[in-house]
Amino acid sequence: GQNIDQPTEMTATEGAIVQINCTYQTSGFNGLFWYQQHAGEAPTFLSYNVLDGLEEKGRFSSFLSRSKGYSYLLLKELQMKDSASYLCAVLDSNYQLIWGAGTKLIIKP
Amino acid sequence: ETGVTQTPRHLVMGMTNKKSLKCEQHLGHNAMYWYKQSAKKPLELMFVYNFKEQTENNSVPSRFSPECPNSSHLFLHLHTLQPEDSALYLCASSQEGQGAAQPQHFGDGTRLSIL
Secondary structure, eight states, X not given: OOEEEOOSEEEEETTSOEEEEEEEEOSSOSXXXXXXXXXXXXXXXXXXXXXXXXXXXXXXXXXXXXXXXXXXXXXXXXXXXXXXXXXXXXXXXXXXXXXXXXXXXXEEO | OXXXXXXXXXXXXXXXXXXXXXXXXXXXXXXXXXXXXOTTSOOEEEEEEETTEEEEEXXXXXXXXXXXXXXXXXXXXXXXXXXXXXXXXXXXXXXXOTTSOOOOEEOOOEEEEEO
């Protein structure tokens, strides 16, 4: 079966750095997405990786290793507004999106 | 006007009621999706419409009935729901349908509670 694993919950301190990991086992691979979802709001697109390496976008970076079936989302200079759930999703060989259950990130002052 | 608008935001209904969820996208996209989101579970894809044609029905019970009158509007008709159907129902759209690696744009969802 197809599977996406990410931690259920993480806690970090304002101003610090946090890394949210995502491992996947899917039938083929056509890219990996990260979304942010604040409580009671829509998921919003953060990043898309299809090649190995690090993609940086402001305070957020996303890394992919296809050989390891692994990605992470790196958040720097954490702000209170970064408290949200972060969803990892993989596009399989049939271009079906396989979703993880999300990681709830709690930022403390 | 936000990109994807869902109404109502909250809905409480009895198991014998009939209600409809509405989704409208203002992004000029050609594909629209219905998802079910339950606490601590992955998003479950329910239906996909591409250029108004239904291209995906992921074994969804017939008590959920989608309708897509045009590429900007999507409905989910609900009838005789069960308590386990209580969840957040999310609508999304993308420029093209499945078969393209494009991000989806989501609405804020309808929080559905079945009594």
